[in-house]
Amino acid sequence: MTSLRYRRLLVTARQYISARTYASQNFQTYEPVNEPLLDYAPGSSERKEVEEALKRYNQQVADIPIVIGDEEIRSGPELFQVSPHDHNHKVAKYRYATKEIIKKGIDSCLKARKQWERTPIEKRADIFLKAADMIAKERRMDVVATTMIGQSKNVWQAEIDAAGELIDFLRFNVAFARQMTQYQPLSPDSNITNRSVYRGLEGFWAAITPFNFTAIGGHLPAAPALMGNVSVWKPSDTAMLSNYEVFKIYREAGLPAGVINFVPADGPVFGDTVLSSPDLAGVNFTGSVKTFKYLWKQIANNIDTYKSYPRIIGECGGKNLHFVHPSADVKSVVNGTIRGAFEFNGQKCSATSRMYVPESLWPDIRDGFLNIHKEIKMGSPLEKDSFVTAVIDDKSFKRVEEYVNHAKNNPNTKIIAGGKCDNSKGYFIEPTIVETKDPKDRLMQEEIFGPVLTVYVYPDNKYVETAELANQTSPYALTAAIFVKDEGARKELVDIFRDNAGNFYINDKSTGSVVGQQPFGGTRLSGTNEKSGGPHYLMKFVSVQSVKENKAPLKEWRYPSMQV
Ligand SMILES: NC(=O)c1ccc[n+]([C@@H]2O[C@H](COP(=O)([O-])OP(=O)(O)OC[C@H]3O[C@@H](n4cnc5c(N)ncnc54)[C@H](O)[C@@H]3O)[C@@H](O)[C@H]2O)c1
Numbered sequence: 001m002t003s004l005r006y007r008r009l010l011v012t013a014r015q016y017i018s019a020r021t022y023a024s025q026n027f028q029t030y031e032p033v034n035e036p037l038l039d040y041a042p043g044s045s046e047r048k049e050v051e052e053a054l055k056r057y058n059q060q061v062a063d064i065p066i067v068i069g070d071e072e073i074r075s076g077p078e079l080f081q082v083s084p085h086d087h088n089h090k091v092a093k094y095r096y097a098t099k100e101i102i103k104k105g106i107d108s109c110l111k112a113r114k115q116w117e118r119t120p121i122e123k124r125a126d127i128f129l130k131a132a133d134m135i136a137k138e139r140r141m142d143v144v145a146t147t148m149i150g151q152s153k154n155v156w157q158a159e160i161d162a163a164g165e166l167i168d169f170l171r172f173n174v175a176f177a178r179q180m181t182q183y184q185p186l187s188p189d190s191n192i193t194n195r196s197v198y199r200g201l202e203g204f205w206a207a208i209t210p211f212n213f214t215a216i217g218g219h220l221p222a223a224p225a226l227m228g229n230v231s232v233w234k235p236s237d238t239a240m241l242s243n244y245e246v247f248k249i250y251r252e253a254g255l256p257a258g259v260i261n262f263v264p265a266d267g268p269v270f271g272d273t274v275l276s277s278p279d280l281a282g283v284n285f286t287g288s289v290k291t292f293k294y295l296w297k298q299i300a301n302n303i304d305t306y307k308s309y310p311r312i313i314g315e316c317g318g319k320n321l322h323f324v325h326p327s328a329d330v331k332s333v334v335n336g337t338i339r340g341a342f343e344f345n346g347q348k349c350s351a352t353s354r355m356y357v358p359e360s361l362w363p364d365i366r367d368g369f370l371n372i373h374k375e376i377k378m379g380s381p382l383e384k385d386s387f388v389t390a391v392i393d394d395k396s397f398k399r400v401e402e403y404v405n406h407a408k409n410n411p412n413t414k415i416i417a418g419g420k421c422d423n424s425k426g427y428f429i430e431p432t433i434v435e436t437k438d439p440k441d442r443l444m445q446e447e448i449f450g451p452v453l454t455v456y457v458y459p460d461n462k463y464v465e466t467a468e469l470a471n472q473t474s475p476y477a478l479t480a481a482i483f484v485k486d487e488g489a490r491k492e493l494v495d496i497f498r499d500n501a502g503n504f505y506i507n508d509k510s511t512g513s514v515v516g517q518q519p520f521g522g523t524r525l526s527g528t529n530e531k532s533g534g535p536h537y538l539m540k541f542v543s544v545q546s547v548k549e550n551k552a553p554l555k556e557w558r559y560p561s562m563q564v
């Protein structure tokens with residue numbers, strides 16, 4: 001049997017086992033495993049299925065409604081989501097909710113809240129386990145194909161995101177919810193029972209989601225819902241198609257109307273409306289620092305209008321680094337950096353964006369980069385050998401192009417590979433590698449969110465000073481990676497970068513966190529670091545009530561010390 005066939009059989013067997021896990025376990029015993037990924041090799045059944053799904057979605061312009069409770073609303077001017085790799089191709093039509101419609105969404109949440117919050121967690125968990133199961137099986141190709149044509153991920157990247165990661169979020173959260181709610185306080189007096197009641201929050205959540213991960217789109221409203229909360233979900237304009245598929249799956253899995261309301265809207269109109277509601281319970285946001293700071297300031301401005309203190313979660317950008325020590329393994333550095341910097345065109349919050357390389361290794365690392373760079377194919381995600389595709393939209397294209405032009409025109413920077421930008425058909429930016437003489441150049445400090453990697457070459461004997469400089473260069477602290485074999489240097493570098501990254505990698509790339517394995521989130525301006533994909537994340541969505549119940553009559557009002 002060929003190793004490929006063997007691997008496929010293994011994947012199918014694992015899927016069967018994971019499906020059985022759902023069917024035969026309940027909330028109290030459910031133990032998830034990470035969803036095995038399909039490889040979509042030529043000739044495989046999944047390759048055929050995804051091609052059929054792509055054909056289906058490519059032949060239509062999906063008409064996406066605003067969904068409030070059970071009502072589908074299609075009023076207002078039409079807007080379109082296009083394929084980033086072919087911007088003449090419309091994939092979905094949608095409209096923005098007005099202020100009034102957004103308020104209706106809030107009302108719908110508040111109406112649904114009481115019953116949902118009182119629904120036993122086992123029942124809520126069942127719905128999300130069913131949704132995970134549907135995504136793992138009959139709806140897998142829908143979420144993968146819509147992520148490919150709408151967000152321009154190639155099939156492998158779409159599989160990791162829209163299938164693997166989303167399924168994992170939904171399943172692992174169930175086990176995390178059980179672990180978290182198992183805690184009960186002490187009751188040492190036999191007449192007294194103490195208990196913790198894990199309540200969803202009063203009011204509603206605003207789930208505001210980014211374009212770059214379908215999984216994050218689906219996760220941000222689902223996690224609060226699992227814990228008994230309700231939300232208005234504002235998807236990103238450029239991830240509308242895949243996010244609507246996910247929303248429909250939740251409803252088909254049994255999520256009651258109004259628990260999550262699907263509300264496409266203009267960002268600021270949505271923000272201003274939800275943040276001025278007295279019933280705001282919290283904001284679950286992932287996106288840019290600029291938007292997050294705006295939301296935080298608005299909440300501060302409105303603090304006197306709220307019935308409670310809104311909880312604020314914000315997972316934002318990064319300026320993630322690879323720090324290479326002279327003892328590093330060159331091949332790992334080269335392969336890890338190409339993946340880290342250019343997967344999904346650098347549009348990952350964790351993308352490798354700056355790099356520090358010792359002089360002694362730079363010739364080999366540079367040659368390694370240039371050799372791979374010649375082989376990288378940039379093109380449509382529907383062509384199976386495209387590694388780099390198009391950035392998400394015109395705004396993004398212009399922003400990244402501006403950074404590339406800076407690299408071209410600045411005396412301290414030199415482009416050593418890539419540098420071409422072409423938006424005639426799609427928003428294509430070549431994977432670009434820049435060498436800089438200035439370690440504080442803006443290319444080393446600012447989030448670019450595109451396929452641009454900047455390298456600073458340092459003298460080998462200055463690795464401690466250079467690492468300290470790297471730690472202080474950017475306001476972000478999301479992910480960082482060190483490549484080092486020398487044990488003493490490893491310890492020094494781990495210490496220097498301790499506050500520099502919420503997710504830290506040793507001899508591995510700065511991207512690719514897996515639910516349940518590397519809980520994710522950054523510090524400094526990168527976010528509030530709630531660690532999605534880990535057990536502590538769900539704590540944000542519960543408001544614990546401590547209950548003391550006394551079975552003995554209260555016989556005395558005097559203190560023992562007052563007795564005569
Ligand atoms: N740390 C993480 O876990 C993580 C994960 C994914 C993406 N990101 C970050 O997200 C960013 C890319 O995503 P993006 O371009 O979609 O970010 P963005 O900030 O432009 O948009 C995020 C969401 O906020 C909405 N929005 C914009 N202005 C708003 C306002 N005034 N009020 C309310 N909502 C508003 C957008 O419409 C979108 O739905 C990058 O900075 C990336 O690093 C972080």
Ligand SMILES: N[C@@H](CCC=O)C(=O)O
Nearest residue numbers: 212348349350511512513
């Ligand atoms: N989980 C992702 C980060 C998501 C941000 O865009 C990773 O680590 O690659």
